[in-house]
Amino acid sequence: MTTLEYLDELQNRAKKDASIRDTLLKTKQERNPVDAFCRKCQELGYPIYVMDLIHAGEEFYGNMRRSTNGGGENSPKLDGEDDFYELFMASLI
Numbered sequence: 001m002t003t004l005e006y007l008d009e010l011q012n013r014a015k016k017d018a019s020i021r022d023t024l025l026k027t028k029q030e031r032n033p034v035d036a037f038c039r040k041c042q043e044l045g046y047p048i049y050v051m052d053l054i055h056a057g058e059e060f061y062g063n064m065r066r067s068t069n070g071g072g073e074n075s076p077k078l079d080g081e082d083d084f085y086e087l088f089m090a091s092l093i
Contacts, residue, residue: 003056006046014092021092034085057084
């Protein structure tokens with residue numbers, strides 16, 4: 001499985017299970033939220049590491065920008081575009 005597939009599965013699981021959702025959302029309060037998020041992912045059985053998250057975000061947004069308006073400067077800015085972790089969190093709120 002790819003990191004995006006793991007994140008998608010985890011996101012679906014968190015939307016159905018309030019305790020998982022709350023656990024993941026609490027990582028936003030940590031001193032290093034992305035590190036805390038990755039640790040929680042690993043505890044839940046998803047091998048997601050910081051560099052995987054960064055790479056997945058870059059790949060996702062690269063594809064998204066190319067698919068919207070040719071990827072030029074007029075492409076719409078997405079919530080969490082600068083940070084895939086924030087995009088994941090926005091989807092849980």
